Amino acid sequence: xxxxxxxxxxxxxxxxxYRWKDWAGYCAVSSFDSTHEREYFAFRESAGLLxxxxxxxxxxxxxDAAALLARMMVRDVSKLKVGRVAYSCWCDDDGxxxxxxxxxxLGESHFRVTAADPTFHxxxxxxxxxxxxxxxxxxxxxxxxxQGPTARAILQDAVGSSQTGSQIDAxxxxxxxxxxxxxxxxxISRTGYTGDLGYEVWSERGEALAVWDxxxxxxxxxxxxxxxxxxxxxxxxxxxxxxxxVDYYSSHKVVLEARKSTPHELGFGWMVDLERGNxxxxxxxxxxxxxxxxxxxxxxxxxxxxxxALYESFNLPPSLPVTASRSGLPIYSGxxxxxxxxxxxxxxxxxxxxxxxxxxxxxxxxxxKGAKLQIEHTVEYERRKVTATVAPLPFYDPxxxxxx
Amino acid sequence: xxSKRYDAxxxxxxxxxLVCAAYLAKAGRKVLVLERRHQVGGATTSEEIYxxxxxxxxxxxxxxxxxxxxxxxxxxxxxxxxxxxxATVTPFPDGRYLMRDSDPERTRRSIAAFSPRDAEVYKRxxxxxxxxxxxxxxxxxxxxxxxxxxxxxxxxxxxxxxKHLRGQGDEWLFSNVKIMTMSxxxxxxxxFECEQLIAPMAVSGIIGTFLGIRSPGTAxxxxxxxxxxxxxxxxxxxxxxxxxxxxANAIASSxxxxxxxxxxxxxxxxxxxxxxxVTGVVLENGDEIQAKAVISxxxxxxxxxxxxxxxxxxxxxxxxxxxxxxxxxxxxxNLALDALPELAxxxxxxxxxxxxxxxxxxxxYLERAYDDAKYGAFSRKPFMDVLIPSMTDPTVAPxxxxxxxxxxxxxxxxxxxxxxxxxxxxxxxxxxxxxxLSEYMPNLKSLIxxxxxxxxxxxxxxxxxxxxxxxxxxxxxxxLAFQRPLSGWSRYQTPVxxxxxxxxxxxxxxxxxxxxxxxxxxxxxxxxxx
Numbered sequence: 016x017x018x019x020x021x022x023x024x025x026x027x028x029x030x031x032x033y034r035w036k037d038w039a040g041y042c043a044v045s046s047f048d049s050t051h052e053r054e055y056f057a058f059r060e061s062a063g064l065l066x067x068x069x070x071x072x073x074x075x076x077x078x079d080a081a082a083l084l085a086r087m088m089v090r091d092v093s094k095l096k097v098g099r100v101a102y103s104c105w106c107d108d109d110g111x112x113x114x115x116x117x118x119x120x121l122g123e124s125h126f127r128v129t130a131a132d133p134t135f136h137x138x139x140x141x142x143x144x145x146x147x148x149x150x151x152x153x154x155x156x157x158x159x160x161x162q163g164p165t166a167r168a169i170l171q172d173a174v175g176s177s178q179t180g181s182q183i184d185a186x187x188x189x190x191x192x193x194x195x196x197x198x199x200x201x202x203i204s205r206t207g208y209t210g211d212l213g214y215e216v217w218s219e220r221g222e223a224l225a226v227w228d229x230x231x232x233x234x235x236x237x238x239x240x241x242x243x244x245x246x247x248x249x250x251x252x253x254x255x256x257x258x259x260x261v262d263y264y265s266s267h268k269v270v271l272e273a274r275k276s277t278p279h280e281l282g283f284g285w286m287v288d289l290e291r292g293n294x295x296x297x298x299x300x301x302x303x304x305x306x307x308x309x310x311x312x313x314x315x316x317x318x319x320x321x322x323x324a325l326y327e328s329f330n331l332p333p334s335l336p337v338t339a340s341r342s343g344l345p346i347y348s349g350x351x352x353x354x355x356x357x358x359x360x361x362x363x364x365x366x367x368x369x370x371x372x373x374x375x376x377x378x379x380x381x382x383x384k385g386a387k388l389q390i391e392h393t394v395e396y397e398r399r400k401v402t403a404t405v406a407p408l409p410f411y412d413p414x415x416x417x418x419x
Numbered sequence: 420x421x422s423k424r425y426d427a428x429x430x431x432x433x434x435x436x437l438v439c440a441a442y443l444a445k446a447g448r449k450v451l452v453l454e455r456r457h458q459v460g461g462a463t464t465s466e467e468i469y470x471x472x473x474x475x476x477x478x479x480x481x482x483x484x485x486x487x488x489x490x491x492x493x494x495x496x497x498x499x500x501x502x503x504x505x506a507t508v509t510p511f512p513d514g515r516y517l518m519r520d521s522d523p524e525r526t527r528r529s530i531a532a533f534s535p536r537d538a539e540v541y542k543r544x545x546x547x548x549x550x551x552x553x554x555x556x557x558x559x560x561x562x563x564x565x566x567x568x569x570x571x572x573x574x575x576x577x578x579x580x581x582k583h584l585r586g587q588g589d590e591w592l593f594s595n596v597k598i599m600t601m602s603x604x605x606x607x608x609x610x611f612e613c614e615q616l617i618a619p620m621a622v623s624g625i626i627g628t629f630l631g632i633r634s635p636g637t638a639x640x641x642x643x644x645x646x647x648x649x650x651x652x653x654x655x656x657x658x659x660x661x662x663x664x665x666x667a668n669a670i671a672s673s674x675x676x677x678x679x680x681x682x683x684x685x686x687x688x689x690x691x692x693x694x695x696x697v698t699g700v701v702l703e704n705g706d707e708i709q710a711k712a713v714i715s716x717x718x719x720x721x722x723x724x725x726x727x728x729x730x731x732x733x734x735x736x737x738x739x740x741x742x743x744x745x746x747x748x749x750x751x752x753n754l755a756l757d758a759l760p761e762l763a764x765x766x767x768x769x770x771x772x773x774x775x776x777x778x779x780x781x782x783x784y785l786e787r788a789y790d791d792a793k794y795g796a797f798s799r800k801p802f803m804d805v806l807i808p809s810m811t812d813p814t815v816a817p818x819x820x821x822x823x824x825x826x827x828x829x830x831x832x833x834x835x836x837x838x839x840x841x842x843x844x845x846x847x848x849x850x851x852x853x854x855x856l857s858e859y860m861p862n863l864k865s866l867i868x869x870x871x872x873x874x875x876x877x878x879x880x881x882x883x884x885x886x887x888x889x890x891x892x893x894x895x896x897x898x899l900a901f902q903r904p905l906s907g908w909s910r911y912q913t914p915v916x917x918x919x920x921x922x923x924x925x926x927x928x929x930x931x932x933x934x935x936x937x938x939x940x941x942x943x944x945x946x947x948x949x
Binding site: 048049050052053056059060061164165168235236237238319320332366367368369370 | 486487489490495500501502503505521522524525549553660770773810811812813814818819820
């Protein structure tokens with residue numbers, strides 16, 4: 016049975032819909048209101064406050080911390096400067112992805128790793144021979160995501176500014192800083208899962224409620240709204256972020272070899288640096304680059320005209336699931352025979368782009384931008400196909416996300 | 420004087436003019452848009468009328484902007500964003516309120532407090548209206564059918580449409596006849612028993628018309644609203660981010676990316692003509708610009724009587740166009756507020772402040788508001804549609820402060836003292852609005868930092884809307900489809916060769932919809948007129 020997060024006292028008082036779900040063993044709000052629409056628009060137009068405590072968190076400290084993480088991650092995180100964050104995935108020795116997350120360099124020899132799945136055992140297994148200490152800080156630390164165009168103004172008000180200027184203004188995209196909110200020490204990183212301007216605020220669990228209250232108070236004039244996971248799911252698809260257990264599966268968990276994915280197959284190829292020293296999965300990845308990947312992650316835009324016509328042929332108005340859907344859908348080639356060439360793993364109506372979007376994995380040769388594929392769509396229990404065009408990810412990428 | 424020759428010149432950079440220009444440019448045509456004012460948008464405008472506060476001065480919500488236009492012109496890429504309007508709250512003088520929102524169960528409970536029966540019927544009504552709207556939707560996405568045509572293609576279209584409608588069965592025909600002829604109140608009373616529900620629903624039938632909720636023909640206008648709601652789950656209905664001007668800017672940006680040239684502060688003085696045919700325009704500064712076609716984004720009165728010139732037209736036609744009813748009936752009051760006002764019946768902050776607040780407490784209240792207008796006065800106790808856009812889009816006001824948009828009906832253009840008396844009555848009208856609203860929001864007056872009052876006279880003077888009609892001519896049945904603006908001239912063409920019309924005075928009519936502009940462009944391209 017899931018347990019409450021340190022913010023539960025506040026979130027449960029606001030969650031008038033009683034819509035909760037289990038996230039990594041915690042009770043997490045799906046949507047505070049009966050639908051997530053208002054919350055979604057808070058992410059995009061003002062600011063949404065989301066409890067992300069259920070993320071797994073690890074502190075890696077000691078003289079060899081950088082070396083250990085450089086060995087574990089496909090990205091060379093040893094180059095990371097203090098106060099910077101890197102997004103990376105990590106693989107097993109066969110070059111198959113285990114998980115993805117962020118690595119923050121909080122000090123010369125202090126790193127924090129976030130993960131979707133429990134990762135302590137893996138860090139520990141790899142640490143043999145390295146002079147490091149590993150702490151599972153998952154329960155010790157509470158975390159909030161504050162995402163949206165007014166997030167910066169809210170934090171500026173919450174943190175205040177010193178003579179040297181605002182610490183929040185100085186915080187660049189993928190930067191992290193130690194500061195205080197109402198006298199409470201916090202880490203603030205300019206990171207998130209919405210593809211928008213946004214921050215994540217990390218504090219000790221005992222001080223979680225005070226941080227929540229301070230942010231809600233500072234956010235009042237800036238349109239802050241508590242937000243649940245349903246809104247996040249729409250935003251993250253628009254941002255082209257994939258989710259472990261939905262868009263791909265951990266190589267530590269699956270049975271079928273074919274279900275495993277490589278970094279290049281998931282669009283993580285840009286993280287890989289083969290020139291540096293060895294890291295776990297390096298040789299397998301090098302071989303894959305020579306051979307070519309089997310799969311490719313793509314974005315798809317479903318033809319609304321065809322969808323409308325399809326519903327019209329049933330004498331119905333077009334309709335889509337209210338929330339983002341994780342039910343897999345077969346993808347077919349656009350040609351006559353229309354054989355299955357992949358699967359859509361997440362799909363949603365994008366309220367801001369006015370498009371029906373999907374994240375899909377397709378076989379090599381079908382990933383070219385603009386390629387016309389077919390996606391399955393069921394109307395009145397009948398399975399039909401609708402054209403879906405390959406589009407670059409992210410679908411939605413506002414300038415403010417990385418703007419200084 | 421410029422020697423450049425354009426395929427088309429669009430006069431007026433309202434949203435339809437811009438859509439039309441964008442579609443022509445998309446088909447490879449060289450297009451110039453000329454705008455009299457300093458900015459694009461026409462009545463689709465956002466203006467900073469008080470420092471730090473941005474207002475959608477005229478039009479304030481989007482309901483029918485067609486999704487296919489949004490996609491064709493890639494408007495989201497150019498900054499087009501629509502935010503949801505959460506709820507509609509109707510406060511009553513006795514302190515009770517009715518709230519309708521996206522949660523069907525909550526809505527049912529709210530109505531049930533007044534009538535358990537109506538609470539159950541409400542959902543079915545919505546379904547049936549949605550169905551009716553869906554069936555006639557093809558009519559608004561295509562040029563108006565022409566019942567007099569002998570063109571076989573046109574006859575085929577009519578036959579197809581007839582078959583489409585006949586296929587729906589007799590019941591549908593009956594409800595259709597009803598909705599085309601009845602008053603909003605009578606039509607709603609066939610479904611509902613409680614006045615607290617009928618009154619706020621009926622106002623959809625009178626917006627922008629000089630009719631009362633008991634006037635025949637107003638039921639049909641209700642349907643227009645349900646058409647917006649069909650696409651509702653896909654958010655056609657809502658609040659434009661940055662105000663409605665942001666929509667105009669998005670369309671303008673898309674048009675420019677397609678190669679359209681837009682000039683502001685460029686008022687057109689008259690048309691250039693050669694043997695009666697239009698060959699371009701003359702600007703007020705004397706510049707002459709040549710084009711194969713000129714497209715008017717102005718209302719029918721201005722297009723025919725001013726741009727084309729009464730003296731160049733068949734006197735019969737002039738008579739007909741003068742009979743085309745403009746008669747604006749509404750005004751706007753825009754407020755800059757120091758803080759969020761309190762709704763007496765539902766104090767505090769909440770989703771109810773993120774939607775519409777409808778002041779329409781009873782049927783008689785609304786009919787009395789119309790009575791004032793019939794005899795040439797603004798309503799002492801008007802119908803009001805109130806929004807606080809800054810609640811959903813905080814960027815339009817400084818942090819913690821708010822913008823309030825109040826749509827007010829009735830404010831008849833023709834006062835009994837004459838339309839030109841509006842400047843003398845403007846503030847009294849504003850006072851009547853604030854006084855009435857204060858009955859429901861007691862602390863409103865103490866929060867007002869700035870007040871802008873727009874009467875129909877102002878809408879005409881500033882935005883060029885003849886008689887202040889927000890739809891370029893009433894959306895009454897006899898002025899729709901193949902009769903908009905005139906029988907025989909409903910296909911965007913005018914009797915003047917090379918002069919076309921693309922705005923709300925043509926089929927399918929007003930509101931931020933973009934269809935007249937798009938269909939005008941498609942018709943012109945189809946006829947190789949440009």
